[in-house]
Amino acid sequence: MSALTLETIAKLAGVSRSTVSRVVRNHKSVRSEVREHVLQVIDETGYQPNAAAQMLAGQRTNIIGLVIAEPASVIFNDRYYTQIIQGVARELNQQNQTLTLFLSHDKSEEPLLAKRLVQNQLIDGVIVCGTRTGDLFVPALLNSTMPFVVIGPNENRQVNFIDIDSFSASKEIVTHLIRLGRKRIGTIAGPKDHPAAISRLQGYKEALQEADLLVDDRLITIASYFTETMGYELTSSLITQSVDAIFAASDTLAFGAMRAIKEAGLLIPDNIAVVGFDDSAEAAMVQPALTTIRQDIFAASTQSVRTLLEVIEHGHEPAKQIYLPTQLIVRESCGSLL
Amino acid sequence: MSALTLETIAKLAGVSRSTVSRVVRNHKSVRSEVREHVLQVIDETGYQPNAAAQMLAGQRTNIIGLVIAEPASVIFNDRYYTQIIQGVARELNQQNQTLTLFLSHDKSEEPLLAKRLVQNQLIDGVIVCGTRTGDLFVPALLNSTMPFVVIGPNENRQVNFIDIDSFSASKEIVTHLIRLGRKRIGTIAGPKDHPAAISRLQGYKEALQEADLLVDDRLITIASYFTETMGYELTSSLITQSVDAIFAASDTLAFGAMRAIKEAGLLIPDNIAVVGFDDSAEAAMVQPALTTIRQDIFAASTQSVRTLLEVIEHGHEPAKQIYLPTQLIVRESCGSLL
DNA sequence: ATGAAAGCGCTAACAT
DNA sequence: ATGTTAGCGCTTTCAT
Numbered sequence: 006m007s008a009l010t011l012e013t014i015a016k017l018a019g020v021s022r023s024t025v026s027r028v029v030r031n032h033k034s035v036r037s038e039v040r041e042h043v044l045q046v047i048d049e050t051g052y053q054p055n056a057a058a059q060m061l062a063g064q065r066t067n068i069i070g071l072v073i074a075e076p077a078s079v080i081f082n083d084r085y086y087t088q089i090i091q092g093v094a095r096e097l098n099q100q101n102q103t104l105t106l107f108l109s110h111d112k113s114e115e116p117l118l119a120k121r122l123v124q125n126q127l128i129d130g131v132i133v134c135g136t137r138t139g140d141l142f143v144p145a146l147l148n149s150t151m152p153f154v155v156i157g158p159n160e161n162r163q164v165n166f167i168d169i170d171s172f173s174a175s176k177e178i179v180t181h182l183i184r185l186g187r188k189r190i191g192t193i194a195g196p197k198d199h200p201a202a203i204s205r206l207q208g209y210k211e212a213l214q215e216a217d218l219l220v221d222d223r224l225i226t227i228a229s230y231f232t233e234t235m236g237y238e239l240t241s242s243l244i245t246q247s248v249d250a251i252f253a254a255s256d257t258l259a260f261g262a263m264r265a266i267k268e269a270g271l272l273i274p275d276n277i278a279v280v281g282f283d284d285s286a287e288a289a290m291v292q293p294a295l296t297t298i299r300q301d302i303f304a305a306s307t308q309s310v311r312t313l314l315e316v317i318e319h320g321h322e323p324a325k326q327i328y329l330p331t332q333l334i335v336r337e338s339c340g341s342l343l
Numbered sequence: 344m345s346a347l348t349l350e351t352i353a354k355l356a357g358v359s360r361s362t363v364s365r366v367v368r369n370h371k372s373v374r375s376e377v378r379e380h381v382l383q384v385i386d387e388t389g390y391q392p393n394a395a396a397q398m399l400a401g402q403r404t405n406i407i408g409l410v411i412a413e414p415a416s417v418i419f420n421d422r423y424y425t426q427i428i429q430g431v432a433r434e435l436n437q438q439n440q441t442l443t444l445f446l447s448h449d450k451s452e453e454p455l456l457a458k459r460l461v462q463n464q465l466i467d468g469v470i471v472c473g474t475r476t477g478d479l480f481v482p483a484l485l486n487s488t489m490p491f492v493v494i495g496p497n498e499n500r501q502v503n504f505i506d507i508d509s510f511s512a513s514k515e516i517v518t519h520l521i522r523l524g525r526k527r528i529g530t531i532a533g534p535k536d537h538p539a540a541i542s543r544l545q546g547y548k549e550a551l552q553e554a555d556l557l558v559d560d561r562l563i564t565i566a567s568y569f570t571e572t573m574g575y576e577l578t579s580s581l582i583t584q585s586v587d588a589i590f591a592a593s594d595t596l597a598f599g600a601m602r603a604i605k606e607a608g609l610l611i612p613d614n615i616a617v618v619g620f621d622d623s624a625e626a627a628m629v630q631p632a633l634t635t636i637r638q639d640i641f642a643a644s645t646q647s648v649r650t651l652l653e654v655i656e657h658g659h660e661p662a663k664q665i666y667l668p669t670q671l672i673v674r675e676s677c678g679s680l681l
Numbered sequence: 682a683t684g685a686a687a688g689c690g691c692t693a694a695c696a697t
Numbered sequence: 698a699t700g701t702t703a704g705c706g707c708t709t710t711c712a713t
Contacts, residue, residue, distance in 0.1 A: 010689095010690055010691085011690065011691065011692095012690080020699075020700085021699065021700045021701080022690090022691080022692095022700085022701095023692085023693085023699070023700060023701080024698085024699060024700075026691070026692065026693090027698095027699085030692085034698055034699080035698070035699085036698060036699090039698085039699085051462075053462055053464065054690080054691075055399070055464055055689085055690050055691070056398075056464050056465045057395050057396075057398035057399040057404070057464070057465070057689080057690080057691090058395075058399050058689070058690035058691040058692090058705090059690080059691060059692080060394075060395035060398075060691090060705090061393070061395040061396050061399050061689090061690080061691070061692090061705045061706065061707085062690075062691040062692040062693080062704080062705055063691075063692055063693085063705090064692090064705095066395070068443075068465075077429045077432065077433070078429075081419075081422075081425035081426070081428070081429055084419075087419035087425070088419070090419070090444075091415045091416075091419055091446070091448075094415065094444060094446045095415070095446070095448055098446070098448075103443055103465065104443060104444050105406075105441055105442060105443045105444075106428075106432060106442055106443075106444050108429070108432045108433070108436070110429075110433050110436075124389075124391055126391070126393055126394050126395065127394045127395070127406075127441065348705095348706055348707085349706065349707065349708095350706080358683075358684085359683065359684045359685075360684085360685090360706090360707080360708095361683070361684060361685080361686095361708085361709080362682085362683060362684075364707070364708060364709085365682095365683090365708095367707095368708080372682055372683080373682070373683085374682060374683090377682085377683085392706080392707075393705085393706050393707070395705080395706080395707090396689090396705070396706035396707040396708090397706080397707060397708080398689090398707090399689050399690065399691085399705085399706080399707070399708090400688080400689055400706075400707040400708040400709080401689090401707075401708055401709090402689095402708095
């Protein structure tokens with residue numbers, strides 16, 4: 006490719022290598038006429054600095070790693086993760102950084118992957134997402150000098166993260182149900198090793214307490230997976246408890262609940278209101294349309310990139326922990342329009 | 344991180360830098376005792392060569408780019424592409440290469456992306472997929488020295504590609520219909536700028552001709568998109584032509600066809616047999632289960648990586664063009680079990 | 682079989 | 698403001 010080097014450009018422009026380097030790196034101390042001229046030569050020749058040499062001499066590679074702590078099979082079947090990839094890729098593009106994707110194909114590959122990540126000399130930093138309690142990556146990263154940010158919650162005070170405010174959002178949507186007059190509100194919570202699920206359950210409890218309603222354990226069910234089937238199965242016990250509303254920790258769970266309620270011959274929202282979380286594409290399409298919480302995944306991706314770049318450049322003590330706002334989307338399933 | 348360099352290891356092992364380098368790069372001329380010893384030191388210290396330095400001094404980066412010539416929004420909603428990403432990532436992992444993903448967010452970004460790709464000095468080569476007629480990437484790449492392979496068909500003799508044999512597969516499934524006694528077989532073909540769609544249509548025609556059946560243009564419909572709705576709409580004209588079977592160029596099109604046929608009060612496969620292409624997840628679940636063609640996307644991904652690595656290492660003249668086999672999956676919609 | 686030495690193309694401290 | 702110079706850590710002739 007380009008046999009063009011700094012040296013070549015320097016000669017062509019009649020200046021020294023350093024000057025050209027300064028121009029390229031946008032350094033202040035270059036006379037503007039000189040800068041102009043050098044820029045012109047660069048443009049004419051189509052010169053592009055050699056990335057490997059830049060890395061070796063400088064410290065930055067301008068490559069960012071993205072790890073998703075789930076097997077590839079689930080990543081690509083989950084809209085959440087694919088949107089993260091998309092969002093991160095776009096922002097990285099705009100910041101002139103390169104993305105490298107680290108995927109594990111099953112749990113067993115994770116330790117190796119974590120190791121490769123930590124001692125990777127090719128990346129300036131990494132964005133981690135999909136971590137659960139007991140996850141490998143965050144501890145490994147904390148134990149290293151590799152800058153990183155996580156997308157999603159993390160209990161450690163030292164880690165930089167971007168999260169949505171699951172707690173407040175859940176509280177908001179449950180409070181919405183309470184305002185509509187619902188009294189026996191059940192919930193289908195997510196798995197216990199899933200940090201977001203925990204926050205959502207807490208939000209639910211908080212909303213009840215704030216309204217002086219009793220938090221009743223019989224109205225709380227725990228789904229081991231975020232699947233439609235789990236939602237369906239857990240709903241029967243909630244119906245037995247004669248709830249008048251259900252807050253599901255994800256839209257998918259909510260869809261299962263809706264199916265169970267219909268099969269039991271009850272009406273949504275007349276007999277039981279149902280609300281979800283995520284605002285997935287189907288939420289607006291089901292019958293009745295689902296009231297839910299919308300989160301802006303692209304915003305989270307963008308923010309994660311910016312934060313990481315900041316951490317790489319200036320470090321960040323104490324850790325930056327950002328909660329992005331969510332939005333309550335009111336449709337029919339909550340009974341607002343009743 | 345590792346303040347460890349070749350030099351350090353050399354000292355520790357009591358040999359020269361060059362020797363350590365030779366050991367690392369698996370060069371022949373090192374006495375096996377020496378090699379053992381050096382290897383042991385490397386192992387004990389956890390030494391890892393500096394990638395940037397390797398790149399600069401050597402010529403390889405061990406980074407491979409993957410470009411998908413579609414806007415990101417479609418990539419992540421299409422099982423085909425997500426499987427490609429997954430498959431490529433896995434094989435690259437195994438070959439100790441790093442993956443970098445190049446995504447465009449809409450058509451307008453493509454020229455810039457193509458340029459960045461071609462003059463990228465950070466990657467050894469690129470895998471391209473999702474190209475249509477009139478695509479930008481292949482011409483740009485051909486015009487450069489960047490090694491590349493495409494996944495999918497390409498009419499250019501000079502490009503290395505891995506494709507499935509759409510033509511033979513289509514011929515096979517249509518022949519299957521003919522053997523079952525179908526005489527008026529219609530088709531819903533894919534868009535005209537879609538190379539795979541063209542091959543599928545050709546396979547269809549070839550099957551008819553080989554069986555001495557007339558190729559009737561009134562039985563050929565062209566879908567401008569691979570959507571369920573297109574399949575549904577085009578089927579009515581096929582019903583008017585009183586076909587007794589329909590070959591859809593994709594499962595999704597087939598699903599649309601099935602809906603239209605049912606709505607017309609006809610039976611599948613009794614009145615009209617329907618077959619698809621892809622063997623998507625839903626194919627086995629619809630009623631009646633869809634007879635279709637399965638393609639092995641993972642095999643294509645793996646093969647593309649291997650071919651690319653080969654091209655990078657030894658070059659390849661003439662271009663290597665590989666057709667991967669497909670498999671006819673017989674279910675109920677074709678009427679085999681009638 | 683092994684070591685010495687010359688770069689690879691760039692950055693950054695230092696000198697002017 | 699600009700140039701000089703010494704590396705960054707590795708690969709690879711070329712000697713030995």
